[in-house]
Amino acid sequence: MARDWVPDTAFGRWFLSTDMWLQRVLARAIADLKQLAGTNAPDSFNRLMDVGCGQGRVFSLLQKTFSPRQIVGVDIDPHLLERAAQAARQCGCPVELKRSSVTRLDLPDAYIDVIFCHQLIHHVANQEGALRELHRVLAPGGMLLLAESCEAFIKTWLVRLLFRHPRGVQKPAEGYLDLVRAAGFVFADADVRIWTPWWSLPDLGFTRKLGLVRRPPVATELLVVARKAPG
Ligand SMILES: C[S@@+](CC[C@H](N)C(=O)[O-])C[C@H]1O[C@@H](n2cnc3c(N)ncnc32)[C@H](O)[C@@H]1O
Numbered sequence: 001m002a003r004d005w006v007p008d009t010a011f012g013r014w015f016l017s018t019d020m021w022l023q024r025v026l027a028r029a030i031a032d033l034k035q036l037a038g039t040n041a042p043d044s045f046n047r048l049m050d051v052g053c054g055q056g057r058v059f060s061l062l063q064k065t066f067s068p069r070q071i072v073g074v075d076i077d078p079h080l081l082e083r084a085a086q087a088a089r090q091c092g093c094p095v096e097l098k099r100s101s102v103t104r105l106d107l108p109d110a111y112i113d114v115i116f117c118h119q120l121i122h123h124v125a126n127q128e129g130a131l132r133e134l135h136r137v138l139a140p141g142g143m144l145l146l147a148e149s150c151e152a153f154i155k156t157w158l159v160r161l162l163f164r165h166p167r168g169v170q171k172p173a174e175g176y177l178d179l180v181r182a183a184g185f186v187f188a189d190a191d192v193r194i195w196t197p198w199w200s201l202p203d204l205g206f207t208r209k210l211g212l213v214r215r216p217p218v219a220t221e222l223l224v225v226a227r228k229a230p231g
Pocket of ligand 1: 053
C-alpha cells in the first residue's frame with residue numbers, strides 16, 4: 001500500500017477537519033454534483049461508496065442527499081478511518097468501512113451503485129489504475145460523482161507548501177476527463193462543470209476583487225457525473 005500513498009501534512013489533516021472545508025468545499029461539491037446529476041440520479045439504490053472518505057465527514061450528508069440503503073467508506077489512512085468510524089455511528093444508514101487503496105479495492109465487481117469521489121485522484125500516482133478500479137466495482141448503469149482539483153491549483157506555491165501530493169501526476173481538467181473516458185465511463189458535455197472557486201486562486205481572489213487582474217482565471221476545479229454503460 002505504501003507505493004499508493006503519500007501521507008498528507010499535519011496541516012493538511014487539520015484543514016480537512018475544519019468547518020471551512022466541510023461547508024465551503026465538501027458540502028458545496030455534493031450540492032453541485034446533485035444538481036449536475038439532475039433527474040439522472042437514482043431515487044432508490046443499495047450502495048453508495050465514498051472513496052477516499054477520510055474522516056467520513058459527509059456520510060450523513062450523503063445519506064440525506066442521495067438516500068442510499070448503505071454507505072461504503074474507503075480510505076488508505078488507518079488513522080482517518082478511526083475517525084470515520086465515529087462519523088459512521090452518527091449516520092442514518094449502515095456504513096461499512098474498508099482500508100484499501102483505490103487502485104486495489106477490496107470489493108467485488110459491480111458491488112456499488114453510486115460512487116462519490118471527492119478530491120482523491122490528485123493524491124494518487126496510478127490514476128489510470130484508480131479509475132479502472134472505480135469502473136470495475138460500479139454496477140452497470142451506475143453513477144460516478146467525481147470532484148477533482150486540477151494541476152493549476154495543486155501546483156500553486158501555497159498548496160505545495162501546506163499539503164503533500166505525489167509529484168507530477170496532476171492534470172488539467174481535460175486530462176482528468178480523458179482519464180475517466182479511457183476507463184470506460186460515459187458522459188456528455190452537460191455532465192461536466194469546470195470552474196475556478198475563490199479559494200483555489202493563489203491570493204484567494206483579492207487581486208481580482210480589487211480589479212487588478214482581469215484576464216479569465218485558469219480552471220482549477222472539475223465536477224463530472226459519469227456513468228458505467230448499462231450491461
Ligand atoms: C484531500 S483528502 C479528501 C478526503 C475527503 N474525500 C474529503 O473531501 O474531505 C484525500 C483522501 O484520500 C486518501 N487517499 C490518498 N491516497 C489514497 C489511495 N491510494 N487510496 C485510497 N485513499 C487514498 C487520503 O487518506 C485522504 O483521506
